[in-house]
Amino acid sequence: MPEVSGSFLDDTPVEQRSRAAIWLSRLEGPQTMGRGPVFWAVVVLAVLGAAIYPQFTNPFAVGNTAYFMVWTFMAMGLGVVWGYTGALSFGQTAFFGVAGYAYGILTINVGAAFGFTWVALIISVALAGLIALLIGYFMFYGRIRGVFIGIVTLSVTLVFETFMAQTAGPQWRVGDARLNGFNGMSGMPPLTIPWFGGDILLYPGIGLYYTLLAMVVLCYLGLRMLLNAPFGNVLVAIRENPERAEMLGYDIRLYQMLAFGLGGALAGLSGALYTAWGQYITPSSMGLTAAALPIVWVAVGGRRDITATLLGTLAVLYAFQTLTIYGSQYALIVMGALLVFTVLVTPDGLIATAMERIGRLFGKTRR
Amino acid sequence: MELFATIFAMTYQFGDAFAFLVISCAGLAVIFGMMGIINLAHGEFIMCGAYVTAASARAGLPLPLAILCGALVAGIVGMAIERTVVRHLYHRPLDSIIATWGISLIATQGVLIVLGSTMQGIGTPLGSITVGDRSYSAYRLVLMAAAIGLLVGLYLLFYHTRFGVIARATIQRPQMARALGVDTRRIYGLTFGLGAALAGLAGGLYAPTMTMVPTMGSTFIVESFVTVVVGGADIFVGAAPAAAILAVIKASLTAWYGQLFGQIGLLVAVIIVIRVLPGGLSAWLKRSKQ
Numbered sequence: 001m002p003e004v005s006g007s008f009l010d011d012t013p014v015e016q017r018s019r020a021a022i023w024l025s026r027l028e029g030p031q032t033m034g035r036g037p038v039f040w041a042v043v044v045l046a047v048l049g050a051a052i053y054p055q056f057t058n059p060f061a062v063g064n065t066a067y068f069m070v071w072t073f074m075a076m077g078l079g080v081v082w083g084y085t086g087a088l089s090f091g092q093t094a095f096f097g098v099a100g101y102a103y104g105i106l107t108i109n110v111g112a113a114f115g116f117t118w119v120a121l122i123i124s125v126a127l128a129g130l131i132a133l134l135i136g137y138f139m140f141y142g143r144i145r146g147v148f149i150g151i152v153t154l155s156v157t158l159v160f161e162t163f164m165a166q167t168a169g170p171q172w173r174v175g176d177a178r179l180n181g182f183n184g185m186s187g188m189p190p191l192t193i194p195w196f197g198g199d200i201l202l203y204p205g206i207g208l209y210y211t212l213l214a215m216v217v218l219c220y221l222g223l224r225m226l227l228n229a230p231f232g233n234v235l236v237a238i239r240e241n242p243e244r245a246e247m248l249g250y251d252i253r254l255y256q257m258l259a260f261g262l263g264g265a266l267a268g269l270s271g272a273l274y275t276a277w278g279q280y281i282t283p284s285s286m287g288l289t290a291a292a293l294p295i296v297w298v299a300v301g302g303r304r305d306i307t308a309t310l311l312g313t314l315a316v317l318y319a320f321q322t323l324t325i326y327g328s329q330y331a332l333i334v335m336g337a338l339l340v341f342t343v344l345v346t347p348d349g350l351i352a353t354a355m356e357r358i359g360r361l362f363g364k365t366r367r
Numbered sequence: 368m369e370l371f372a373t374i375f376a377m378t379y380q381f382g383d384a385f386a387f388l389v390i391s392c393a394g395l396a397v398i399f400g401m402m403g404i405i406n407l408a409h410g411e412f413i414m415c416g417a418y419v420t421a422a423s424a425r426a427g428l429p430l431p432l433a434i435l436c437g438a439l440v441a442g443i444v445g446m447a448i449e450r451t452v453v454r455h456l457y458h459r460p461l462d463s464i465i466a467t468w469g470i471s472l473i474a475t476q477g478v479l480i481v482l483g484s485t486m487q488g489i490g491t492p493l494g495s496i497t498v499g500d501r502s503y504s505a506y507r508l509v510l511m512a513a514a515i516g517l518l519v520g521l522y523l524l525f526y527h528t529r530f531g532v533i534a535r536a537t538i539q540r541p542q543m544a545r546a547l548g549v550d551t552r553r554i555y556g557l558t559f560g561l562g563a564a565l566a567g568l569a570g571g572l573y574a575p576t577m578t579m580v581p582t583m584g585s586t587f588i589v590e591s592f593v594t595v596v597v598g599g600a601d602i603f604v605g606a607a608p609a610a611a612i613l614a615v616i617k618a619s620l621t622a623w624y625g626q627l628f629g630q631i632g633l634l635v636a637v638i639i640v641i642r643v644l645p646g647g648l649s650a651w652l653k654r655s656k657q
Contacts, residue, residue, distance in 0.1 A: 088461045142642045147405050147460055151596050152641055155634040158589060162634070166627040288585065292468055299465055332476040339469030343462045344455055 027221065029228025031084070031236055033305045033355055038362060050213055054206050062209050068317045069212040070273045075297045075313035076223055076306060077266025082295075083303030084227060085259040086239030087145075091135075091153025092267040093291045094160050095128040099268030100281035101164070101179075102127050104188040109175040112189035117276065121191065124272040125265050132264020136257035143253075145242070157286050164283035184282025191276045208277065216310075219266070223306050235259055267294075296335060300342050302352025312351040375498045380622065383507050384614035386514035389607065390573070392591035392598075393517055394566030396606045399595050401538045401558050403460060404453060407467040409566055409591060410584020411474035416441040416567025417574040417583060418478070424489045424574075434571030438564045445563020449556050457555070471584070478581040486579035506575065513572055517565075518607055525602075534558055589630070593637045599647020609648050612636075 017025070028035040034043075054062045074092055081089050102124035110116050139152055168181025179185060191208070226232055237245040238252045246252050275281045284290060301312010316338075323331035346353045395409045406412075420437035424430055448470060456463040493505040525531035537544045537554040545551050569587065577583055594613055598605030616636055621629035644651045 088464070138638075138642060142645070144641055144645060147464065148596070148641050148645070150405070150461075150464060151592060152638055155593075155637050159631055159634045159638075162627050162630050166625075288588075295465060295468075329476065329480050332472050333480075336469040336472030336476070339472070340452060340466050343466040343469070344452065347459070347462060 023225050023229075026225040026228040029224075029232075031227045031232045032224050033307055033352070033359065047213075047217055051210075054209060059205055063205055064321075066205075066209045066212050067277060068314055069209075069216050070277055071270055071294075071297070071317060072216055072310055072313050073219060073273070074267040074270035074294050075301075075309055076219060077263035077270075078294045078298045079303055079306055079309035080223065080227070080235070080259055080266075081263035082298060083305070083309065084232065084235045084239060085256055086242075087256060087260065088147070088150045088295075089153045089260070089263065090150045090291050090295065091155075091157040092263065092294050093286045094153070094157035095132050095264040095267040096271035096274070097157070097160055097164070097281070097283070097286040098131055099124040099128040099271035100275040100285065101185065103272040103275045104185045104281055105174045105177045107188045108177040108185075112192045115192060117189060117192045121269075121272045121276070125268045128268025128271065129261050129265030132267075133257060133261035136260030136264075140253045140256040140260070154288075154291060157291050158288070161283045161286040164286070182283060184280055184284075186280035188275060188279055190279060191273075212273070219269075220306065220310055227306060231255070231258075296339055298349075300338055300350055302349025302355070304348060305352050305355070308349055308352035308355055312349060315351065372498055372501070376501065377618075379503055379507070380618040381614050382511040384618045384621075385610055386507070386511040387573075388590055388594045388610035388613055388617075389514040390510065390517060390569045391587040392594035392606055392610065393521065393602070394562040394564070394569065395591045396595045396598065396602045397521075397565060398559060398562035400599075400602055400605070401534065401562075402457070402555060404457070404559075405460070405464045405467070406453075406562065407464055407588075408448070408471040408474065410586075410588040411471045412441045412445060412563045412566035412584075413570035413573075413587050414474070414478065414581065414584040415444055416570030417577070417579065418482070418486065418570075419567070420571035420574040421486060421489050421579055425487070430489070430492060430575070434568065434574075437571035437574070438568040441567020441570065442560045442564030445566075446556055446560035448563075449559035453559060454552070454555070475581050475584070482581070484580065488577070488579045489575050491575045504576075510572060517568075518603070522603055530557070590633065593633045596637050597640045597647060599644075599649035599651075601649035601653070604652050605647050605649030608652070612648075 034040075053065070074096055078089065078092050081087055081092075103120050106120035106123060107117055110120070135153070135156060139149060144152060164179065165182050167179035168183075170178070172179040172181070177185060177188075191211070193207075227235070234245065234250050234252075234255050237248070237250070238255060242252055271281070271285075274285070297313040297316045298309050300316050301310070302308030320331055320335060323334055342350055348356075391413070394412065395406060398404055398406045398409075416434075416437035418437075419440045420430075420433045423436045424433035428436065452466050452470065453463060456466055491504060491506050493509065495502040496505050496508075497503075525535060533544070533549055534554055534557075536547075537549055537551045537558075541551050544554075570584075573587075577586070594606055594609050597613060598607070598609035613633055613636060616632050617629045620632040640647065
């Protein structure tokens with residue numbers, strides 16, 4: 001790495017550094033765009049801007065922005081699976097739905113006392129991750145690759161959707177939780193922080209906004225470190241050339257499976273948070289249209305860089321909602337045209353290409 | 368007599384499912400099997416064929432001609448899309464999935480805006496026949512015959528015409544075909560157009576039995592994908608037997624547990640087949656023949 005002197009992180013040799021310092025140094029690296037003081041200053045400013053944003057706007061806009069942030073976890077997970085590992089998954093919504101339903105079933109049955117909603121959140125995310133690992137084992141150890149991964153994952157999510165859609169009868173219940181078929185499940189409590197003198201209920205609003213903002217920032221920084229760690233380098237090696245990675249001695253099946261599990265867990269985090277945000281979940285959140293939306297966000301933003309994925313997701317969600325307000329019927333057409341345009345003109349994604357340009361302008365922030 | 372009626376009922380159910388799978392997957396199988404492109408706009412080509420068929424049938428054209436019209440228009444639209452979008456993506460199969468999905472979004476929503484949420488359909492022709500104490504739609508029997516006719520026609524086209532030879536050569540060894548003077552780009556364009564026309568034909572054939580809505584393509588798309596994946600790259604030794612097997616699964620699950628479980632059965636079948644036979648039935652059959 002010839003450019004290390006441009007970084008503000010310390011450049012003592014790797015052997016002399018502590019574990020924490022090594023992980024911290026991985027905030028910058030070959031697999032993520034952006035390095036040096038300028039980049040991090042922009043990041044800090046962006047987070048500060050997001051932090052004071054609620055002071056300048058109405059509660060509805062705050063809740064709405066929180067809603068956007070709910071989806072970014074699923075998008076970043078897909079970025080890892082598709083952009084970094086090279087396996088196009090159409091089934092992230094399956095894990096979204098599994099975690100959403102799991103959160104609902106757990107909290108409706110146990111209630112929200114003593115911060116149990118957070119336990120439910122963790123259990124549902126773990127469940128989604130486990131199912132993703134299982135499906136990943138099934139696919140990658142079976143040597144399924146390329147477009148067939150897309151078809152298997154799409155089939156999985158459609159199986160879940162079809163199954164949940166026929167659970168309308170009263171016999172479909174888990175404890176107190178009715179599954180309710182097409183209409184979906186509702187009435188679960190929102191996330192709750194136990195506090196002296198009364199629990200804090202995180203309804204869509206300022207409290208939930210700050211919680212989600214903290215989670216997005218932590219998740220983003222964590223993924224940056226992971227992707228620049230040896231694990232992330234192997235993922236990229238697999239994407240570039242699976243045979244070569246295998247010849248170099250890596251068990252690519254294991255790495256792909258782990259990446260898929262991580263993507264599934266992140267999709268599950270979105271699902272559980274979504275259910276907590278709106279207090280409902282329906283089978284159509286796993287349907288064909290829903291399954292393709294994450295693909296749009298990630299493709300338009302830029303799948304090969306986690307920053308571009310995050311920014312692209314927020315931008316597309318915002319644009320889509322604005323379009324829906326001003327002319328809902330044209331929103332999908334614009335979305336489709338944007339997709340075709342992105343694939344044909346900027347295959348690396350609009351945001352990623354723009355970031356690359358800006359980076360070149362400053363010279364230093366190039367990866 | 369009672370036994371005969373029961374057997375006829377079961378055969379009819381099976382034949383109906385088989386015809387639906389064969390007809391709806393033919394276009395996708397040509398495009399995927401020959402070109403390796405997964406065409407997510409398949410359902411919209413079907414919708415295009417159905418709309419054109421319904422419109423020209425109500426304008427006074429006899430139904431068979433109207434169906435041909437639908438196939439023709441879908442084929443032309445398909446060739447136009449190949450020329451503008453798909454042509455640039457032959458080396459990027461994952462991107463071609465996304466681009467065709469974008470096209471499908473535009474098409475569905477565009478039709479919704481221009482033609483409204485529904486269009487007046489055409490009634491099912493030919494009335495019904497009665498076997499035992501149940502009556503069956505005669506048009507469905509025609510569809511079963513059409514499915515078999517389609518397979519025979521495609522076989523003749525690919526194995527007994529000059530176009531078929533050149534197309535197969537282009538698919539197997541593109542560089543070699545180009546060296547021998549074949550305009551491979553034109554062949555790819557024609558093959559994509561053929562796939563789109565077959566999708567349009569599917570739409571035309573099923574137009575009299577369905578309600579005309581812009582999202583009607585999605586009723587076909589899952590079934591056709593399942594059939595193509597289970598079948599593998601070859602239409603004749605792959606998709607046709609796959610359609611037969613899946614038709615048994617679907618007809619029996621639907622009869623015993625209802626429509627949704629028929630669908631779930633299909634999806635589970637595809638997941639297992641991909642895991643056990645990655646190349647689909649056709650690769651397995653060809654290997655065991657050698």
